[in-house]
Amino acid sequence: MTDKNDYQFHIDESAASGYLYKKTRDGRLQKRWFETNGVYLTYYKSKKMEKLLAALSLPQVGEIKIIPPEQDPERLEGLFTIELNTRIYTLRAKSASEAQSWVTMLTKLRQEGIKAASTPQSPMAASATINVVDHGRSSDASKTEWIKSGKSCLGCC
Secondary structure (H helix, E strand, O other): OOOHHHOOOEEOOOOEEEEEEEEOOOOOEEEEEEEEEOOEEEEEOOOOOOOEEEEEEHHHOOOEEEEOHHHOOOOOOOEEEEEEOOEEEEEEOOOHHHHHHHHHHHHHHHHHHHHHHOOOOOHHHHOOOOOEEOOOOOOOOOOOHHHHHOOOOOOOO
């Protein structure tokens, strides 16, 4: 049985965090801790955030949208997708309203990042080529060091 506090979803006007289920390439669902970090959506195996699994640069993603229950093979609410190049990330929140909150926040951060990247003096303009970071980071490294450094790794989990 899942503890209702297990999700620990939090959203405010500038950030979101919480557990979501991410569909793997072979169709399994994996519970992962997701959080926004500036204009990045990062995810970890758990809330302990000991190992960064991936970071998506929101200004570089395509459509972020809710999937209606009738389009879900399981007919459940709370499903949404994020397009990145040829990959579509399929995520499931615990409810339709939580999924809508995620989509709204991610879309807002994506738009803010696009706007910032188009400003010539913006630090975002220099890092506009960051696409996906997909590294396991050791727990003693700064969790945002890779964002500040502009390092990237193409390839995705």
